Amino acid sequence: MGFTTVKFALFFLALLIVYYRLPGKGQRAVLLAGSWCFALADGWRSLLMLLTTTVTAWAAGYVMGENQSCLGGKKARAANRPWMAGWTILNLTVLVLWKLCQSETASRALAGGDMAFLTRGLPLGISFYTLQAMSYVLDVYQGKVEPEKNFLKLALFTGFFPQLVQGPISRYGQLGNQFGERRDYEKKQVSFGMQRMLWGSFKKLVIADRMAVAVTALKDPQYTGGAFFLLTLFYAVQIYADFTGGIDMALGAAQAFGVTLPENFIHPFFSKNIAEYWRRWHATLGGWMKEYVFYPVSVSAPVRRLSKAARKKWPGFGKRLPVYGATLVTWLATGLWHGVTPNFVVWGMLNCLVIVISQELTPLYRKFHSRFRWKEKGWYGGFEMVRMFLLMNLIRACDLFPNVGEYFRRLGSLFTGFSLSDFACLDQLGLTALDYGILLAGVAVMAAVSLVQVKQGSIREKLWRRPVLRLALGFGLFLTVLLMGWYGVGYEAGDFIYNQF
């Protein structure tokens, strides 16, 4: 049940009405029933996997909580370690196996057999709720959060339907308590939520799905050099509009139910360096990886030993080695989370490489900037943003091709066969001049909205005090989606890209 389907709209409205109309404490149960129905709409295996993860996480948390209250201190930690490790290994293994089964090799091997169901796409939201549940189990183990005794609360934390499609990845400390109390209808919250959903559907249906046509066409091997540059540019627009559109819809749907999910995109294309970019793009995944992979690896005993040995040989570099080692592992994990394929491993390693090189060149940058005072000039900030945007476009394109070799062939063609005449392919990509016009205008609107948000804060808050303008803009946006959306007969509106991870 995709966010941009009529079925979802009907489901959402029905659930919203029942949720706020229901007296007493039934809200939580209704929301959970609705969320499980949402998972069930994707098939029994999606619901079963969600239930399995939820029940085992709750049970692990419960047992660890009992140990903490009975044994306390180090004894409890020792008793809890097998539970934490066992749960983590089991769930990670399941996630990796599911992902492995999506490969062509696995599909061929399992075709027609009893296990063929494993190859029919990932269960809805498994990549997201597995990380969420893992953060809960690890936080309980480390004593950062209290184990949740109320199963319904934990089940909502893992299975709350808006975050099942493509995240964000919440932590129990942020989200769990929001399911604790009854929420009365607040016009402002519901209105804000729906406005954000409408904005998300604009990004998805008007921009992302239209741009997907050109991106698909440009993947054809004949397009190299300048055409590859276009591909990286178009893909940046598509994935940004698709992913942020989906997240807007998820956050908007949650807000309508009075639940605040964490922001996942904080204007990432305004970033000036790669570290900043990854704090802004898919921020909840970055945050999760930092908390549960980067920090534990960088302070782990083997890395510390390695660092000690390295410092003797290279005092400066040896000091930074634990950070680089942890960065490597983190990016490997991030790549594999997106897909157990060579492309995502290479994509992760490229990100890691750029981060490490940037870090190593920091003294050089400092020297350069102390001599040339460009950083103080206004234009330099813009230059850094463009540089970052183009660099990330080149790295991101790695997941567009069926194999890594093809990616590097296209990347190489950018430097060996670039020609402005390559841009002439624009009229062969399945889009009309009008479509390009709509895309250009759509991108301009997205950029303008981002700029206003950065400079002046929430646009919805400002509009709340001006109901006529709010209605006019809302209706205008609705008409734009209605008339210019890429949907209906003759169009192929795609699933959200991050749904596949």
Place this chain on the structure above:
Amino acid sequence: MKKLAAGALCLALLWLLQALLMPKYMTSTPEGAMIREYYDSAGDHNVIFTGDCEVYENFSPVTLWEEHGINAWIRGSPQQTIWQSYYLMEETLEYETPDVMVYNVFAMCYDTPESTGSQSRREAYNRITLDGMKWSFSKWKAVQASLTEEEKQWEGILTYLFPILRFHDRWAQLTKEDVTYLFHRDTVTYNGYLMQTGVKPMTEAHVTAPRADYTFGENSWYYLEKMAALCRDHGVQLVLIKSPTLYPAWWPEWESQIEDFAREQNLLYVNMLEYQQELGIDWNQDTYDTGLHLNVYGAEKASRWFGRILAEECGVPDRRGEKELSAQWEQTIQQYQRQKAEAKEETQ
């Protein structure tokens, strides 16, 4: 109050947009404008025809009136399936109760939506019939029956109830016609008859490949039985016909199945292919497309002959004595004769 006004304004704007974006079928494909024409004159017809092009091309209500005083309307549309014909009949009975309903049985050979052709072809024909229907429960059921299982998603069904969802991107192809006919349509038929004045003789026999199985499907029988029951329940006589066309073929195996059904249900069934001599059809003069359909001259001959059956065997009254009705028909006849004469002049 302000909110109500704003809501009403938004709805009005949406309605206006939908009206603007819907295809008007005025300067091309007039078949798309036929179904909606019925509503303006519904209420007092003695005979209603339903079916595919074999009814709206082959029978002229003007001749039925002139020769027999029969007040008839044809609710036909291209490749109208039996389930669409059934729901058009059901809807018609909401507006009026005619003496006779005539159904052309050729569409019995299409048992399911899937069997009517490719997705794009099927959709185009569905639109022509269903978009012309007013909102009603019958329309809802007709839409449900017309879509394949694959198409029966909310998105698909809603586009028939709110066609703006289907034609949302037509704003890029709007023409003057869309503005001219925003609030009204010209009449394209004569009581549902779409006049064709050309002549294209049948020069050689059409060949239709034989079929592996000639049994009509379950779904077709289901709707034909429903049709019979509907008419019986409303006291309307159902007359089954096979219109006089040479192609596509009407197989003897199909003929015997319909004959058996008509006998069992005590219905009048007239296969006009068997009376070609009596009708006086000349396949060198009376067809505009080598025998697939009749032209106006052929349609007049078929109507003259069939009118006699309706009058004598079904007891449909001669209403030429009714002043008001005669006056209405007089206008239609003048326009009809003018178009015919103009066409004749053009060919001479």
